[in-house]
Amino acid sequence: xxxxxxxxxxxxxxxxxxxxxxxxxxxxxxxxxxxxxxxxxxxxxxxxxxxxxxxxxxxxxxxxxxxxxxxxxxxxxxxxxxxxxxxxxxxxxxxxxxxxxxxxxxxxxxxxxxxxxxxxxxxxxxxxxxxxxxxxxxxxxxxxxxxxxxxxxxxxxxxxxxxxxxxxxxxxxxxxxxxxxxxxxxxxxxxxxxxxxxxxxxxxxx
Numbered sequence: 783x784x785x786x787x788x789x790x791x792x793x794x795x796x797x798x799x800x801x802x803x804x805x806x807x808x809x810x811x812x813x814x815x816x817x818x819x820x821x822x823x824x825x826x827x828x829x830x831x832x833x834x835x836x837x838x839x840x841x842x843x844x845x846x847x848x849x850x851x852x853x854x855x856x857x858x859x860x861x862x863x864x865x866x867x868x869x870x871x872x873x874x875x876x877x878x879x880x881x882x883x884x885x886x887x888x889x890x891x892x893x894x895x896x897x898x899x900x901x902x903x904x905x906x907x908x909x910x911x912x913x914x915x916x917x918x919x920x921x922x923x924x925x926x927x928x929x930x931x932x933x934x935x936x937x938x939x940x941x942x943x944x945x946x947x948x949x950x951x952x953x954x955x956x957x958x959x960x961x962x963x964x965x966x967x968x969x970x971x972x973x974x975x976x977x978x979x980x981x982x983x984x985x986x987x988x
Contacts, residue, residue: 825892827897829846829897830894833872873888902918904977911931916930939983
C-alpha cells in the first residue's frame, strides 16, 4: 500500500469517527469563531509566547513558559501564564506596565504550542509529496500546510480536497478548492487552520 494511502487511512480513522452524525459542510467555510480558537487556548508549560509592547520594542520578549507556569517580563517581573489565555496574560501585563509606560498596548501571541503537542498539530494526508504532521502556528493556512507537505502529486485530485475539524458536536468537513488556490491564486478556500485540523488530498479516479 502506498505511503500516502496508509497515512490517510490512519488519520481519517482518528478524526472522522463522528462524521456520520455531524455531517459535512461542503462549499462552506469554517465558522468565523473557529478562527479565534488560539485566543481561547489555555497556555501550558513549555509553550512559547511572544510579548509585544507597541512603541516599546525593548520590552518585547519571546520565551517558553517555565515549569512554575510563569514568564518573566521586562519591568513587570514574573507573570502567571499557565492555565490562562493569551488575552488574560496580555491584560495583566498591560495593567502592570501602566505604572512605567504611558498607555501601554500589549499583545501576547503563541508562537509554538508545545504543551499539547499532539492536539495542536496540523496534519496533511493523501496525495501529497510527503504526508506530514506539523506544529500549529498562529496564522497558518491550508496553503501553508500543503506546501510544507511538498505540494500535491501528479495523482492528486486537488479540487476534491477537504479540511476536517473537530467541534463540540463531532467532526465537520469543509471543501477546499486546492486547484483554485494552487493554479489560479484564488484564496477563497485558503482557510486558516486550527490546532488538530486534518487536510486530505484524495487521488483522482481514472
